[in-house]
Amino acid sequence: MRYPVAETAEKHTKILSAASALFREYGFAGVSVGKIMQATGLTHGPFYNHFESKEALIYESLHDASEKALAAMDAAADTPEGLLAYLHGYLSEEHRDAPGQGCLLAALASEIAREQDVRSVLTRHVVAMTDKLQRLFPWRVKKNARGKSIRMLSTMVGALTLARAVNDPQLSQDILREARDMIEANPLIARRVAREI
Amino acid sequence: MRYPVAETAEKHTKILSAASALFREYGFAGVSVGKIMQATGLTHGPFYNHFESKEALIYESLHDASEKALAAMDAAADTPEGLLAYLHGYLSEEHRDAPGQGCLLAALASEIAREQDVRSVLTRHVVAMTDKLQRLFPWRVKKNARGKSIRMLSTMVGALTLARAVNDPQLSQDILREARDMIEANPLIARRVAREI
DNA sequence: CATGAAGCATGATAGTTATCATGTAAGATG
DNA sequence: CATCTTACATGATAACTATCATGCTTCATG
Numbered sequence: 001m002r003y004p005v006a007e008t009a010e011k012h013t014k015i016l017s018a019a020s021a022l023f024r025e026y027g028f029a030g031v032s033v034g035k036i037m038q039a040t041g042l043t044h045g046p047f048y049n050h051f052e053s054k055e056a057l058i059y060e061s062l063h064d065a066s067e068k069a070l071a072a073m074d075a076a077a078d079t080p081e082g083l084l085a086y087l088h089g090y091l092s093e094e095h096r097d098a099p100g101q102g103c104l105l106a107a108l109a110s111e112i113a114r115e116q117d118v119r120s121v122l123t124r125h126v127v128a129m130t131d132k133l134q135r136l137f138p139w140r141v142k143k144n145a146r147g148k149s150i151r152m153l154s155t156m157v158g159a160l161t162l163a164r165a166v167n168d169p170q171l172s173q174d175i176l177r178e179a180r181d182m183i184e185a186n187p188l189i190a191r192r193v194a195r196e197i
Numbered sequence: 198m199r200y201p202v203a204e205t206a207e208k209h210t211k212i213l214s215a216a217s218a219l220f221r222e223y224g225f226a227g228v229s230v231g232k233i234m235q236a237t238g239l240t241h242g243p244f245y246n247h248f249e250s251k252e253a254l255i256y257e258s259l260h261d262a263s264e265k266a267l268a269a270m271d272a273a274a275d276t277p278e279g280l281l282a283y284l285h286g287y288l289s290e291e292h293r294d295a296p297g298q299g300c301l302l303a304a305l306a307s308e309i310a311r312e313q314d315v316r317s318v319l320t321r322h323v324v325a326m327t328d329k330l331q332r333l334f335p336w337r338v339k340k341n342a343r344g345k346s347i348r349m350l351s352t353m354v355g356a357l358t359l360a361r362a363v364n365d366p367q368l369s370q371d372i373l374r375e376a377r378d379m380i381e382a383n384p385l386i387a388r389r390v391a392r393e394i
Numbered sequence: 395c396a397t398g399a400a401g402c403a404t405g406a407t408a409g410t411t412a413t414c415a416t417g418t419a420a421g422a423t424g
Numbered sequence: 425c426a427t428c429t430t431a432c433a434t435g436a437t438a439a440c441t442a443t444c445a446t447g448c449t450t451c452a453t454g
Contacts, residue, residue: 001449002400011401027308029226032441045403047443054442099310109362110307111224113296119364126363150375151356155348158355165306166323167316178347198419199430208431229411243432244413251412 012050013064014040019057020065024107025100028058028115059117065104066125073132083136087183090156091176096163105129105153106160129153155179209247210261211237216254217262221304222297225255225312256314262301263322270329280333287353288377293360293369302326302350303357326350352376 018039022031033054034044051057077086089095090103099107104125112122133149159179163172215236219228230251231241248254274283286292287300296304301322309319330346356376360369 001402002451003402003449004451005400008401026311027224027226029224030311033443034441042401043403044442045405046401049401105359105362107307109358110304113358113361114223114227119362122362123364123368126359127365127368147371147375147378150372151352151379154355154359154372154376155352156355157359158351158353159348161306161310161358162302162323162351162354164310165302165316165319167320168324171320171324174344175347175351178344179351181344182348198432199421199428200432201421205431230413231411239431240433241412242434246431 011040011042011046015042015047015050015057016061016064019061020104021100023058023061024065024102024104027108028111033057055115055117058115059121062104062108062112062118062121066121066128069104070125070128070132073129077132077136080136087156088180091159091180091183093173093176096160096172096176099164103157103160105157106164109157109161126153152183155182208237208239208243212239212244212247212254213258213261216258217301218297220255220258221262221299221301224305225308230254252312252314255312256318259301259305259309259315259318263318263325266301267322267325267329270326274329274333277333284353284380285377288356288373288380290370290373293357293373296361300354300357302354303361306354306358323350349380352379 015036019031019036022036022039025031033047036057037044037047047057051060073086076089077083095102105122109122112118130146130149130153133152134145137145137149156179159175163175166172166175212233216228216233219233219236222228230244233254234241234244244254248257270283273286274280292299302319306319309315327343327346327350330349331342334342334346353376356372360372363369363372
């Protein structure tokens with residue numbers, strides 16, 4: 001039967017968000033088209049009414065997740081305090097334990113490196129994140145602001161990835177804490193943190 | 198027919214190294230048992246004469262690759278100059294473009310996070326790398342040496358991962374360069390670098 | 395309101411993959 | 425040297441998966 005356009009559109013976005021969550025949690029190869037459709041309450045049949053292929057779904061779902069993440073970052077980190085809270089949340093145990101709802105880069109970067117088509121999405125995401133980091137620096141660093149934001153992002157992604165991969169809970173905590181301390185040890189940030197306390 | 202034990206042992210290690218290289222390049226799900234055996238010049242048949250399962254191969258090949266990598270790190274970075282060269286090599290375009298021969302963490306960390314059995318291998322690898330980094334610091338940092346080595350490793354892994362995932366060659370280079378600069382900007386290292394120039 | 399088209403469920407298909415089965419011939423072992 | 429064992433190649437199997445085919449029914453459109 002034919003369905004109302006509004007419902008169809010709703011299902012479409014539901015597929016997108018289910019897919020991006022499952023991909024982040026289990027990897028691209030770890031989740032099948034059938035599982036994704038099942039997660040949205042549909043059967044595997046209508047998948048190809050919504051997307052060209054699994055590859056296309058990967059692309060579109062990551063694009064969607066990227067925009068959502070950047071919007072959330074905008075909303076959360078629009079003040080210096082917000083930015084600090086955002087960085088803390090990024091390097092928290094909660095974020096570590098919820099990859100399906102978390103950062104695309106930490107969850108999928110190494111797999112995306114192998115999927116030619118999707119690399120442009122990730123590139124835009126990296127550029128946008130570093131741009132936002134620069135703009136959000138409350139102290140408006142002038143000297144090599146872009147470089148500093150790249151360094152910060154690298155450390156954040158690496159620490160979160162390692163904290164997830166490691167088996168030892170104490171080590172995992174230490175990795176997250178060190179990354180937080182590193183960010184706060186930045187003399188420009190340390191001043192701001194001290195003022196808050 | 199039956200084969201000489203020496204040849205069989207040689208084939209065994211050949212499977213191990215082919216597997217770890219292919220896994221790093223294409224991911225665990227991206228390479229089949231058949232492809233691995235083919236890469237060693239055998240057919241898929243005798244695989245189960247050598248390993249219990251693909252899962253067991255993953256574990257053993259990563260264990261093997263980890264030990265080799267740590268030995269190579271020991272050999273290359275036994276002097277301050279060696280350590281600097283090692284860090285430079287880690288953050289080089291050559292390393293970025295040869296994941297199959299490169300660091301386990303940058304190539305597979307996010308996938309390993311999902312494979313319970315293998316996490317202990319990666320944990321040992323992280324601990325060994327940070328231990329070596331601490332011991333190799335020529336200046337023998339006293340204050341929070343472990344923390345500093347964890348931060349350094351996080352930045353290295355994150356930068357290499359992002360440099361691989363990104364589509365834009367200039368951005369990729371910039372990420373690597375910033376990570377190198379960050380390490381060398383450490384005042385303790387800067388002195389050493391300056392002395393070299 | 396009549397007609398056409400779109401989205402759904404069910405089911406089919408072809409390819410891939412991990413793993414197992416079998417026969418063989420030569421090294422290992424006594 | 426006789427026997428046994430083992431690693432190999434070939435081939436089989438069962439599960440999974442991406443994608444396609446079909447028919448139904450109801451919304452959308454004029």
